[in-house]
Amino acid sequence: MKNYDLIVIGGGPMGLATAYQASLRGKKTLVLEQFGFLNNQGSSAGASRQFRLQYAEKYMAELALASQDFWSQLQRYSQHTLVERCGSLWFGDPKLSSQEGGIEAAENVMKTLNIPFRKLSAANIEKEFSFKDLPPTYTGFFQPDGGIINLKATEEVLYNQCLASGLVDLFAWQKVTGLNNDVENEILVSTECEEYQCSKLAITTGPYVNNVMEKLDLKVPIDIWQMSSAYFKKTDPNLYLPTWFVFQEQQSTSLFYGFPEVDWSHPGYLRVATDFPDHGIIKNPSQRSLAPSSKSLALDSQWVNQHMQGLEATPHFTSTCLIALSEDPAKELLLDYLPKEKTNNKNIVVYSAGWAGKFIPILGDMINQMLYEDITEFNYRGYQIALKNFSINWK
């Protein structure tokens, strides 16, 4: 049987970041991925994510601030810009809040933490950023440190750094079929091909988390849904936008967000996405449809036609991605040890849900700190961020 210090189940960006950070600690690590690496089957599907510092919760903004040090560290190993700092524009109904945040609450946190931002009226937003016909009651802000994450370049650099360390084995197409945690410090992980042993285990399978947790008679309370994106061709060559997010409550399906044009994904097109379940909430990724719903695409086109300029009216390309969010909307990210009554509880860490693209590199460190330092809070840049903020209400 092959023996490792750490086994990571789930080879998406969080799993790769965990393995990379473990390699920096000199740990012999195995990553088991049920599909191929860099796949589009989970939460990391697609080419880009938004980076932002603004959060409605102070501890999340602190984590975002601290994550920048980890992005800078990783950037040294990539020839691509991992986070393009084009700024982040939030606008809409200032009183609304959602699992993505809320304008007023985020402004208050930015003031407390001295994060710079510029307040904008609906008229300013139309003038500066070429949106049109916004309700005059809308307000917003521009935060210059926000930006766009090159997701595939991020995964690639983590993958390559794992390989370059000489300490990490990366095994694709190895679905976990069994877990045995009965003996303290001797966790057994089986796949169809092999059995492995480790003293520490990280489970980073995103929306697939409960397929693994059922082997330990546990369930993480998450909602899973498919989100769709549409790419609209630019008709105005001078159109340039930061990353943006609009909070509105005209219908139940009312959140949209978008990205600037980037040279690494559909150059000449702008991505606009609907931030709501495409085909409703599902409980298992196998129930996903893969194709975007015509309703989402129609709402996307409607928003673009009503409120944007310099784009064609109908999208040319589409993509979808799986979203896993905590069932409890107060929880932004789910990251915890196994419950106390389980053997090896402090040797097994589970990360699953949340809008977490911007935390990829720091999450790898957080998971390692939990496994190797038995902590109750993270200390970054002098901010104390309690682990209980991310605790899982196990089912």
Ligand code: BEZ
């Ligand atoms: C976020 O920044 O967390 C986010 C951005 C777009 C869609 C959903 C979430």
